[in-house]
Amino acid sequence: MCVTLRYLGEEEDGSVSKETLSKALLAKLQKKAKEKQKRHSAKQREPLHEHPAEQVDAQKKRKADVDGGLEPQQHKKRHSETVASCSVEPVEQTNIQHQEEIQSGGSFNYQCSHVIWSVCLHLNVWVADISTITLLPQWLAEPHVIHTDIKNNLISISDVPGLCAQLLKNLHSNGIQHFFPVQAEVIPAILESAQQGLLIGRGGYKPRDICVSAPTGSGKTLSFVIPIIQVLMDRVVCEVRALAVLPTKELAQQVHRVFASYAEGTTLKVVMLAGQKSFAAEQASLSEHRRSLADIVVATPGRLIDHMTKNSGLCLEHLRFLVIDEADRMIDSMHQSWLSQVMGAVYRSRAEPGSVFRRTEAACITSASLSPPQTPLQKLLFSATLTQNPEKLQQLGLHQPRLFSSTYGHADSAAASPTHGHDRFNFPQGLTEYYVPCTMSSKPLLLLHFILRMKLHPVLCFTNSRETAHRLHLLLQLFGGVQAAEFSSQLSPGDRKKTLKEFEQGKIQLLISTDAVARGIDISGVKCVVNYDAPQYIRTYIHRVGRTARAGKTGLAFTFLLRVQEKNFLQMVVKAGSPGIQKQVVKPENLRSMEGQYEKALQKLADVIKVLPQPIC
């Protein structure tokens, strides 16, 4: 249960009656509601966001951007430093937010805005709306840049120092001769942070946490798997030293497979806690007679917490690496408080005071805080759509983070502009994006056209709901001529695995799926992604289309758009940094020859599901 404590203002003394208090509270709430309403009508004059949640995000972001996640003293300094380097765009908006802040008087935001305004006036820069200035902490504003062009930036695996012969052998046997750009940057950074052994980081300090934002399919998995195996492989005692947390079973399975494959020939044991096996079987793989049997654990948050709360023998007191893959999604699931439970387990030391195994959470660095040597915990975050919202990232309690990102790869491009109030991302270079104008009833025919006429298969097709996926699958089965399958969270784990395997083997031409496989899943050979239903959020779009054009290959993405969806959707994609989405018109005459058969299939479908067929299309 989540309890929110609210500060209701100073109370004169304890003698105030409950009634008076209630009235005062009511008056305060009414006043707040009025202010909120005023703000709301003011906000409607601002550029539209695609979804209410994004509006909330954007408001929070503005606040966070102004706050910058810094302490008050740092604020003034950072703001005055950053403003000088900001490009400031005049916009035709009234400065309502600023005025409100002035009216509310004495708020911290007001102080920040005031500093910015003073500096802008001093520099003779005109700013109509303070909210258009995005101020990021330096580590977010100035990332280590990762090339997005994979093919032209391959680095021979022998050119990355610090990898032992066994790992090089494993890389070779997995067909890897070169590292991709993200791997060439991140592997050395992680290795360097563990250069001094497991107890302390470089120069005796706790190693800095690492955040990686790189396109889908750019090879982020190996960029943490390889250095973790390298650092841990010389261990003497088996303890859980690395934990990778992933949002879904499928992703946990995939990462577990990669860890297991590269740990071959070493003594490292990799264990998965994702509910694929029974709880008891997972427990047995974790420990025996209170002795750890796992060096590396790959888990989903739910199953991880189960093992921690049921005391199943999972000990995290020696944890050195915490990998948070699909980090932006994992931040969204923070309400499950899995991270605070993990951190509690990491710092719940049973060791004697002064023991080398005693550990304390990172705080201000003083000589006193560094004196006892301890195993440092380093967080490694990965995503293709890592948020740049400092407020959100702050929830992860990062220690002096470093960001590796491809988002600002082109320093002079629009994508580099720090004044945009939206997260911007890089898309895989080999991806070509199209949108296809359609009507509700032409969608199934368009899909058939792509598969049967244009021979674009294997196709991974996304719908926004399980119902649509199910009905579309039924309809195409009734139409015939296409080997189609359906994938959703309703399938049993066994069926999901089998379906993905058959799709990968080419036995299935068209896989119709909900967003269950939108993130992270690596299916080789997907030629084409179809957004049968346009995704509502930009992150969903990026992950969906990122199931093709992976590992430097090419791929196509088609999004079916109804006329009413076009404007908002295209704005959303362009704002997010898409290099360009082209219009692909399919003429009605190209669909005509399939219409008769399609009508018959619709009739049969009506019989099968005993409802009118309209909702599918």
Ligand SMILES: Nc1ncnc2c1ncn2[C@@H]1O[C@H](COP(=O)(O)OP(=O)(O)OP(=O)(O)O)[C@@H](O)[C@H]1O
């Ligand atoms: N150095 C390499 N050489 C050849 N293939 C590679 C290399 N690194 C990774 N790959 C392959 O590239 C594909 C994509 O890698 P991976 O799944 O790690 O991408 P990702 O960046 O995590 O993508 P997503 O953001 O979608 O999760 C995989 O099939 C992987 O085996």
